[in-house]
Amino acid sequence: MEMMKAIRIHAYGGSENLKFDEVPRPEPKSGEVLIQVYAAGVNPIDWKIREGFFKQVYDYSLPVIVGADVAGVVTSVGDGVNTLQPGQAVYGTADMMLSGAYAEYALGYADAIAPMPKTLDYLHAASVPIVAITAWQSLFDGANLQPGQSVLIHGGAGGVGRYAIQLAKWKSARVIATASAANLNDVKNLGADRAIDYAAQAFEEQVKDIDVVLDLVGGETQARSWQIIRPGGVLVSTVGVPQSGIPHGIQAVPVFANLRANSQLQQIAQLIDDGPIKVSVEQIFELAEAAKAQEVSQHGHPRGKLVLQVVHPS
Numbered sequence: 271m272e273m274m275k276a277i278r279i280h281a282y283g284g285s286e287n288l289k290f291d292e293v294p295r296p297e298p299k300s301g302e303v304l305i306q307v308y309a310a311g312v313n314p315i316d317w318k319i320r321e322g323f324f325k326q327v328y329d330y331s332l333p334v335i336v337g338a339d340v341a342g343v344v345t346s347v348g349d350g351v352n353t354l355q356p357g358q359a360v361y362g363t364a365d366m367m368l369s370g371a372y373a374e375y376a377l378g379y380a381d382a383i384a385p386m387p388k389t390l391d392y393l394h395a396a397s398v399p400i401v402a403i404t405a406w407q408s409l410f411d412g413a414n415l416q417p418g419q420s421v422l423i424h425g426g427a428g429g430v431g432r433y434a435i436q437l438a439k440w441k442s443a444r445v446i447a448t449a450s451a452a453n454l455n456d457v458k459n460l461g462a463d464r465a466i467d468y469a470a471q472a473f474e475e476q477v478k479d480i481d482v483v484l485d486l487v488g489g490e491t492q493a494r495s496w497q498i499i500r501p502g503g504v505l506v507s508t509v510g511v512p513q514s515g516i517p518h519g520i521q522a523v524p525v526f527a528n529l530r531a532n533s534q535l536q537q538i539a540q541l542i543d544d545g546p547i548k549v550s551v552e553q554i555f556e557l558a559e560a561a562k563a564q565e566v567s568q569h570g571h572p573r574g575k576l577v578l579q580v581v582h583p584s
């Protein structure tokens with residue numbers, strides 16, 4: 271039996287529950303793709319799953335290999351997969367129910383994987399899928415953002431926020447982003463027409479009659495947002511919306527990213543290769559340092575994406 275290295279959650283809780291293990295290499299079943307992982311992206315959902323926040327939703331049997339965002343090379347494909355071939359450079363998401371991305375090999379569904387952008391290396395490609403898909407589905411599916419509309423993005427300097435700014439500008443919307451002081455220039459460089467320092471200024475005193483609020487923060491930031499939305503406008507949130515108390519005439523849309531999104535991954539790859547979308551990586555870790563990477567994701571206020579490097583260029 272072929273073996274591989276992988277990071278597994280052994281018990282729900284702190285990052286000390288992540289172990290660097292030797293496990294059997296998985297095989298793809300029907301509709302699945304086995305990828306040799308060159309790099310794996312780190313997302314907030316990874317540490318939230320590790321903490322057990324989603325154990326009512328996803329029934330993982332522990333220990334489980336963690337991680338979704340992946341870039342690498344197709345090793346083999348299961349029955350019925352004719353969109354991808356062995357040897358192809360790809361990016362997308364592995365599925366933790368199959369075999370997660372923090373590993374030397376990962377399994378994903380074929381419709382969650384697409385050819386990698388031609389202009390990116392594996393490290394940068396692995397940083398893209400979840401955040402870019404979430405930004406896309408929030409703005410275009412959840413809020414139906416139209417050219418000329420105004421959109422306020424809370425958390426503009428974060429993983430999802432950076433793509434949301436760029437995608438909204440590509441759609442010819444007027445973009446306002448909130449961020450902390452250190453990141454204001456960053457969000458402007460990504461294309462925001464206006465940047466608001468959320469710690470220094472009350473955004474609700476700065477803007478009004480907004481068509482779309484994209485809420486990536488929640489809590490009192492979301493609660494203070496209803497008053498700045500025009501009648502008929504939309505608040506779309508990746509962190510949930512309340513059951514009640516939403517002002518009459520405003521639509522509140524929760525987003526749960528559908529990661530079986532290879533056609534969106536193809537469009538995003540095209541936008542990256544053509545130039546409108548820039549990709550940046552903040553910090554690179556070894557696979558064995560996954561616990562450290564999740565600590566930074568959870569507590570370190572990262573300024574951009576964190577990536578685990580699994581294969582080093584020779």
Ligand SMILES: NC(=O)c1ccc[n+]([C@@H]2O[C@H](COP(=O)([O-])OP(=O)(O)OC[C@H]3O[C@@H](n4cnc5c(N)ncnc54)[C@H](OP(=O)(O)O)[C@@H]3O)[C@@H](O)[C@H]2O)c1
Pocket residue numbers: 313314315400401404424425426427428429430431448449450453468486487491507508509525526527528567571572574
């Ligand atoms: N529902 C879904 O399908 C889905 C998909 C993807 C992500 N998510 C969730 O969406 C959220 C954002 O994800 P992400 O990957 O973008 O996270 P991230 O990379 O950790 O970014 C979060 C950003 O929010 C900023 N921030 C914190 N408090 C703020 C405030 N009061 N006002 C404005 N900005 C504030 C942070 O800036 P500072 O560090 O400078 O404070 C940081 O730049 C996470 O909770 C994630 O779990 C949900």
